[in-house]
Amino acid sequence: MPTGKIKFFDEVKGYGFVVDDETKESIFLHSSVLPKGVTQLERGARVEYSIVDSKRGIQVLTLNVLEPIKSIVKAKRKSPNTMIPILEDLIKLLDGASETYRKNRHPDDQYLHKLATLLRAVANDMDV
Numbered sequence: 001m002p003t004g005k006i007k008f009f010d011e012v013k014g015y016g017f018v019v020d021d022e023t024k025e026s027i028f029l030h031s032s033v034l035p036k037g038v039t040q041l042e043r044g045a046r047v048e049y050s051i052v053d054s055k056r057g058i059q060v061l062t063l064n065v066l067e068p069i070k071s072i073v074k075a076k077r078k079s080p081n082t083m084i085p086i087l088e089d090l091i092k093l094l095d096g097a098s099e100t101y102r103k104n105r106h107p108d109d110q111y112l113h114k115l116a117t118l119l120r121a122v123a124n125d126m127d128v
Helices: 080-102 109-126
Strands: 003-010 015-020 026-030 046-054 057-067
Touching: 003 026, 026 046, 080 109
Parallel strands: 026 057
Antiparallel strands: 003 015, 003 046, 015 026, 046 057
16 A cells, blocks of 8 residues: 655545655545544644545545654643633633524534634643
8 A cells, every 4th residue: 555644634624635655746635534533634644545546536545544643732731720711712602602503593604613613722732
């Protein structure tokens, strides 16, 4: 199987690219081929993969993560006093979303994007 590194991967958009070790070619990677339980890939993570030539060009068919990038989040965890206002803001945003759902509506996309961004940031800060 060919090997390479993740060039970038956007969890929200659901795609990214792998750079082949030998050819240095960028190959399209859709989130549907990620291994079970994997939702995010960090830039530079080592992977092996198989490819298929589709109507839209060459893309990854199967993917196996060989060496995930070690998280530097742990080394940069925020202090407990810093986390308090962040968590309070998150609770306010979640309450707002909850109220909108109670009215049988979906929050607008901009609000949901802000909430998702904050949820990801808080999850990274709490990663142990």
